[in-house]
Amino acid sequence: xxxxxxxxxxxxxxxxxxxxxxxxxxxxxxxxxxxxxxxxxxxxxxxxxxxxxxxxxxxxxxxxxxxxxxxxxxxxxxxxxxxxxxxxxxxxxxxxxxxxxxxxxxxxxxxxxxxxxxxxxxxxxxxxxxxxxxxxxxxxxxxxxxxxxxxxxxxxxxxxxxxxxxxxxxxxxxxxxxxxxxxxxxxxxxxxxxxxxxxxxxxxxxxxxxxxxxxxxxxxxxxxxxxxxxxxxxxxxxxxxxxxxxxxxxxxxxxxxxxxxxxxxxxxxxxxxxxxxxxxxxxxxxxxxxxxxxxxxxxxxxxxxxxxxx
Amino acid sequence: xxxxxxxxxxxxxxxxxxxxxxxxxxxxxxxxxxxxxxxxxxxxxxxxxxxxxxxxxxxxxxxxxxxxxxxxxxxxxxxxxxxxxxxxxxxxxxxxxxxxxxxxxxxxxxxxxxxxxxxxxxxxxxxxxxxxxxxxxxxxxxxxxxxxxxxxxxxxxxxxxxxxxxxxxxxxxxxxxxxxxxxxxxxxxxxxxxxxxxxxxxxxxxxxxxxxxxxxxxxxxxxxxxxxxxxxxxxxxxxxxx
Numbered sequence: 001x002x003x004x005x006x007x008x009x010x011x012x013x014x015x016x017x018x019x020x021x022x023x024x025x026x027x028x029x030x031x032x033x034x035x036x037x038x039x040x041x042x043x044x045x046x047x048x049x050x051x052x053x054x055x056x057x058x059x060x061x062x063x064x065x066x067x068x069x070x071x072x073x074x075x076x077x078x079x080x081x082x083x084x085x086x087x088x089x090x091x092x093x094x095x096x097x098x099x100x101x102x103x104x105x106x107x108x109x110x111x112x113x114x115x116x117x118x119x120x121x122x123x124x125x126x127x128x129x130x131x132x133x134x135x136x137x138x139x140x141x142x143x144x145x146x147x148x149x150x151x152x153x154x155x156x157x158x159x160x161x162x163x164x165x166x167x168x169x170x171x172x173x174x175x176x177x178x179x180x181x182x183x184x185x186x187x188x189x190x191x192x193x194x195x196x197x198x199x200x201x202x203x204x205x206x207x208x209x210x211x212x213x214x215x216x217x218x219x220x221x222x223x224x225x226x227x228x229x230x231x232x233x234x235x236x237x238x239x240x241x242x243x244x245x246x247x248x249x250x251x252x253x254x255x256x257x258x259x260x261x262x263x264x265x266x267x268x269x270x271x272x273x274x275x276x277x278x279x280x281x282x283x284x285x286x287x288x289x290x291x292x293x294x295x296x297x298x299x300x301x302x303x304x305x306x307x308x309x310x
Numbered sequence: 311x312x313x314x315x316x317x318x319x320x321x322x323x324x325x326x327x328x329x330x331x332x333x334x335x336x337x338x339x340x341x342x343x344x345x346x347x348x349x350x351x352x353x354x355x356x357x358x359x360x361x362x363x364x365x366x367x368x369x370x371x372x373x374x375x376x377x378x379x380x381x382x383x384x385x386x387x388x389x390x391x392x393x394x395x396x397x398x399x400x401x402x403x404x405x406x407x408x409x410x411x412x413x414x415x416x417x418x419x420x421x422x423x424x425x426x427x428x429x430x431x432x433x434x435x436x437x438x439x440x441x442x443x444x445x446x447x448x449x450x451x452x453x454x455x456x457x458x459x460x461x462x463x464x465x466x467x468x469x470x471x472x473x474x475x476x477x478x479x480x481x482x483x484x485x486x487x488x489x490x491x492x493x494x495x496x497x498x499x500x501x502x503x504x505x506x507x508x509x510x511x512x513x514x515x516x517x518x519x520x521x522x523x524x525x526x527x528x529x530x531x532x533x534x535x536x537x538x539x540x541x542x543x544x545x546x547x548x549x550x551x552x
Contacts, residue, residue: 012550049398052548074400081398085391089328090320101316102399146395 001062001076001153001184002026003048008057010043017043019208020057025201027153030180032199033188036307040208041188042082045156048186049079061154075103078152082159082188084143088132092123092142095131096149103150117145120175122168136163144172148179155179158188173198192299206307219302226252227273228295232263235287244281250274263291313401317409318416321383325417330382334375338421342367346428359436364428365446365517369510372418372454373486374479379417380461381475383410384540389469393544407462407540411533414458415451422450442519449516452529453509457482459536466540485509485532 003025010017018040025031035041046052048059050070059066061073087095096117100110118127121141126134131142140163147155160176161169176198179185189195195202196216204212204219212219233241238256242264245254250272257263268274275292282289325331345367346353353363384407387393396406432438457478464478465471490508493501505511512525 046394051394051398071400071402074398077398079395079398081391081394083391083394085393085395087320087324087392089324094323098316098320099399102313102396102401104312104400 002060003154003184003186004060005044005048006058006060008044008047008054008059010040010047010052010054016208018047018054018205021205021208021210022057023203023210023213025184025186027184028181029201030176030185030187030199032195032202033186033205034190034192034195034202034303035205039205039307041205042158044205045079045081045158045186045188049077049156050074075150076153078147078150078155080143080147080157080160084140086131086139086142089130091130092118092127092134095142096145099146100149105150113149113151117149120148121145122171137165137168140164141168153183155183155185156188157185159190160187161189161191161194169194192303196299204303204306211306212302216299219299220296226270227268228265229268229274229278230257230260230263230265230291230293230295231278231289232257232260232291233282233287234290236285238262241287244285245278248274248277248281250277265295313405314409314412317396317401317406318412321410321413322416325379325413330379331417331420334379334417335421335424338368338371338375339424341371342425343428353432353435359432359438361429361432361438361443361446362517364425365450368422368425368450369453369513372450373457373482376414376418376454376457377461377464377475377478377482379414380410380458380465380478381471382465383414383462384466384544385468385471385474388466393547397544403541403544404537407466407537407544410465410540411455411458411462411537414461415455418454418458419451422447422454439519442517445519445521446517448521449513452516452526453513456485456509456529456532456536459533459540460485461536463536463539463543466543 005024006022007020008018008022009020021040021044023031033041033044043052047054047066048061050066050073053066053070062076064072066073090098093114096114097110100113105113118124121144123138123141123145126138131139134142140160144157144160147157155176157176161172164172173194176185176187180198180200187195187199199216201215202212202219203210231241231245236244238261241262242254245251245264245266250269251266251274252269253267255265257265266274266278278292279289322331342364346364351363353360356363384393387396393406397403429438429443460481461474461478464481465474468474468477485507486509489504490510493504493508496504506528512528515522516525
């Protein structure tokens with residue numbers, strides 16, 4: 001089921017929580033939804049899950065409009081809200097039973113579905129405990145279990161791995177990737193490494209507007225523009241190396257590298273690569289090139305650049 | 311209907327799991343039993359095999375207890391955020407509100423059913439007007455439905471249970487006492503309107519065995535108003551960020 005968000009605006013009073021955003025998520029795709037606090041991520045998720053209705057624009061999930069057919073959408077969505085709200089007084093099994101009933105799973109299938117969820121989410125030891133007695137990580141697993149219990153075609157997860165231990169995080173990421181092969185998944189996260197590891201595509205939202213939409217390499221290419229290399233050589237002193245680098249026509253900028261004495265970070269002129277020229281220059285001077293490393297812009301840097309408040 | 315029942319079932323279970331239900335039943339039976347059988351204008355003092363004493367006591371005790379049952383229902387969902395969970399499942403706002411209402415109403419009905427031994431005891435003691443007993447119970451049920459729906463409404467507009475409790479008592483006291491008291495001192499059209507609004511008028515007429523459509527309309531329209539108000543308050547999440 002595809003999710004199509006078209007020109008959606010949502011206001012709370014005079015403030016626009018989301019401002020005319022559009023994007024599409026296809027079946028078999030895991031979309032990472034990024035943004036600083038208060039950017040409108042959660043509002044967008046609430047609108048897609050039909051918890052709130054947008055003031056303008058329309059959201060369609062699998063062809064159903066959120067205005068005309070919210071129930072059909074809710075039937076097909078598994079949602080883990082950011083705060084992971086649960087009923088603390090309910091035992092895990094009873095809670096999952098309740099959610100399964102609300103999703104109209106036939107009664108004879110409920111026990112097997114619950115068992116499967118307990119296994120998938122690693123709740124074997126805790127299934128008879130009350131939810132309020134569980135640790136944060138286990139509560140998070142219960143939240144995941146309730147989102148997955150009806151085998152939804154669309155899965156929306158707001159910070160799914162918060163509170164989990166590293167092993168569980170890896171398991172859950174693998175689970176999300178596995179689910180993402182056949183289903184439509186939106187993953188909200190602050191953890192950029194997680195988004196990069198799990199998602200096929202990334203949307204970055206800032207102040208209610210989409211500021212970037214593409215795969216991680218796409219975003220890198222766009223944000224980077226210039227080639228950045230770290231260069232170190234044995235033979236010359238730092239000053240000589242720096243001067244020699246600056247004289248190369250393809251080098252635009254030379255900076256001493258952080259924390260590595262004697263090494264430099266250079267930026268090439270737009271659209272050019274300096275690798276060959278640096279190598280030739282070292283050969284000519286009889287220096288031993290000890291490092292020539294392309295530096296990738298980190299997703300963090302892209303994120304910060306795009307979402308810096310101005 | 312099915313979704314309403316699933317929600318009501320969960321609420322009912324939570325009443326019993328959290329002891330609220332047992333405490334309510336003990337309090338209600340203790341309170342009404344004490345005044346019906348032992349203290350004040352008790353059955354033995356009146357010296358009639360009549361349930362009127364019990365209905366009079368319940369008229370007040372239910373008025374006080376129902377807000378304590380309803381105060382949690384939606385306010386707690388608002389506070390903990392579980393409302394977001396429920397309303398992103400295939401559940402409409404109206405189903406949520408009526409499910410909550412139904413659970414409270416059923417708990418009251420269970421409490422009232424537990425007072426049936428009073429009726430059986432009186433039957434042994436002397437001649438009982440059976441019709442009046444059943445219409446008396448009907449009156450209590452209808453009144454409970456009204457206060458439950460007012461309580462659900464009060465609970466829906468707040469995240470704070472105490473606010474919800476006090477607000478439902480505040481709204482309730484108008485129907486329970488104030489309109490009646492004002493009607494007694496007013497005349498003409500105003501007096502008639504106030505008297506129509508008073509719970510006592512309709513409760514008395516139903517429990518006296520007269521089931522008039524005027525009374526049924528009164529009870530049902532108040533129940534509907536309370537639930538519709540609660541539905542509007544729940545839908546308000548679209549305007550105000552919670």
